[in-house]
Amino acid sequence: MKNILQKLLSKSRKAIQDFNLIQDGDKIAVGLSxxxxxxxxxxILKSYQRFSPEKFELIAICLQMGGVDNSSLHELCKELDVELHEIPTDIKEVVFDIRKEKNPCSLCAKMRRGALNDHAVRLGCNKVALGHHKDDALETLLMSMFYEGRVSSFSPKSYLDRTGITVIRPMIYVEEYMIIKAAEEMNFKIVKNPCPADGNTKRQYIKELIVRMQDEMPDFKKNIFIALNNPEQAFLWDKEKISKVK
Incomplete structure (x- = not known):
């Protein structure tokens, strides 16, 4: 196993244990973009499956957004011995041609999540694993605060009542630079993102802002992540509670 993959696996294994992400008998669909x-x-999950104390099944689901060559994903899944399902969708047409969204990311993400979860259910899965990492969590927190006035980020594990699917994020402790290094060292055959809005989003702005803040304050990312993991220490203005203070 590549040394960089061992490091990714170590951090992901800690997240799996900390948040009880995988249990015996799970059938997990990886959203493969x-x-x-x-x-x-x-x-990571294929490597973890080999020595995991929990026995679980693993498949991959790829959403075909239209005109994208996903042959490299089929090659990867064949190499890893993972069953791949490529699902055709009309998401691109709905978002850009029919709705002509000026800010398409929210609708597109919602439709992609819906299609992924629905097909995971049809394929007999009880869990969907997403590739969100530590930096994604920090960016989502700041986006929620700056653009929505909420202190919120996604959870390492979420249960969806509508589908009965549990969404897990095993890479929540993994920093993006490690993934970039893994992609380079392991020669990932990346599928080019066909989205017209790619690289021109609010998330990209927040990502660049975090880089600038990290340069000025070396502990910026570390402290934000600590705050995210210690919700009981957060002081939020609860009008009812504060009004009763003597």
């Missing part, structure tokens, strides 16, 4: 994050996640 063709980007570095989902490819790294597939490698």
């Amino acid at each position: 063709g980007g570095k994050d989902s490819m790294a996640l597939l490698h």
Whole structure:
């Protein structure tokens, strides 16, 4: 096993244990987009499956957004001995041609999540694994605060009542630079993102802002992540509680 993959696996294994992400008998669908994050996640979970104390099944689901060559994903899944299901969708047409969204990311993400979860259910899965990492969590927290006035980020594990699917994020302790290094050293065949909005989003702005803040304050990311993991220490203005203070 590549040394960098061992490091990714170590951090992911800690997240799996800390948040009880995988149990015996699970059938897990990895959302395989063709980007570095989902490819790294597939490698991690396949490696973890080999020595995991929990016995679980692993498949991959790729959403075909229209005109994308996903042959490299089929090659990867064949190499790892993971069953791949490529699902055709009309998401691109709905978001850009029919709805003509000026800010397409939210609707596109919602539709992709819905399609992924629905097909995971049809394939007999009880869990969906997503490739979100530590930096994604920090970016989501800051986006929620700056653009929505909420202190919120995604959870390492979420249960979806509508589908009965549990969404897990095993790479929540993995920093993005490690994934980039893995993609380079392991020669990931990245599928180019066909999205017209790619690289021109609020998330990209927040990502660049975090880089600038990290340069000015070396503990910036570390402290934000500590705050995210210690919700009981957060002081939020609860009008009812504060009004009763003597």
